Amino acid sequence: MAGHRFRGNEAEQLALSTYVKLRRAANALTERLAAPMVEAGLTETQFGVLEALYHLGPMCQSDVARRILTSTGNVTLVVDKLEGRGLVRRVRLEDDRRYVELQLTAEGAALIKGFFPGHARRVAEAMAALPAAEQKVLGRLCRQLGLAQSEAQPA
């Protein structure tokens, strides 16, 4: 009597199966890319902060939080560590003193500048399981799927 109980109609089965594959792919990629980060002394979130500042320039903490999809409380925590290691600088903005602008220090810039090319190469290697055309299709479908979630009324 164990196992293989009723799971719903065809649309639900397809959706469940697709969702699992999406999660497993994202998970496998992330895990593979995380190893070099910890080796470089960075968590994924710390990397996200440095990468954002490196590619987009100085920005305030709430912008960083939105970009890397985490809470402002978590950004405070992560920036505490980065600041403690001298990789990032906090600058209170004078025209609106609620904001704290984050800037890369020379060491922070050097670290992310040295790390990012290898990261980009590893992402490309990992994604090379799909030819470019299929990567574009995957990107389009994921974008369509991701955008739809924010505009959905809660069930």
Add this chain to the structure above:
Amino acid sequence: MAGHRFRGNEAEQLALSTYVKLRRAANALTERLAAPMVEAGLTETQFGVLEALYHLGPMCQSDVARRILTSTGNVTLVVDKLEGRGLVRRVRLEDDRRYVELQLTAEGAALIKGFFPGHARRVAEAMAALPAAEQKVLGRLCRQLGLAQSEAQPA
């Protein structure tokens, strides 16, 4: 001088962009689906254990760990909680006393049986942003991508 620095060649840019979209889609879906779980008093991992036992029948903890992609230590922790709430039972196997078979209790089975149909419906609603044919394409691409990661030599 801030922002928009060099990011690598075309293949890397495509891979990075696709990876970000994949992560954001998976993240948005997961977040949307997690809310009803916490409302039902379940973490995602707890749900994963119950769902595995519900659909596949009794199994040992290491099998559960492999299936829901977490460590055996975490399974021990999660099962402690589920057992404490009377949702799951631990049964030491007599033919190989290293194994602990996990079984749903009546309450555990009732809980997951009551919860899963809504979950399946929500997954289908969320995935409905893509027509069935595109879901199949997405699933195929994700599967191909996910499988390739495990067979990759570390960079």
Add this chain to the structure above:
DNA sequence: GGTTAATAGTTTAGTGCTCAACAATTGAGG
């Protein structure tokens, strides 16, 4: 058979994150 290796599960210390409450600052409306 007795040592060695492998496997299942537990434990413990440490980490990263969330959530809610909070303080500080700014803008909007009466």
Add this chain to the structure above:
DNA sequence: CCTCAATTGTTGAGCACTAAACTATTAACC
């Protein structure tokens, strides 16, 4: 003005997870 609301960032409690060391049990091998 002066309150009220909105926004930014911080704090502290609590939680889920990881990683490594450990125990217990079983299988492999000389």
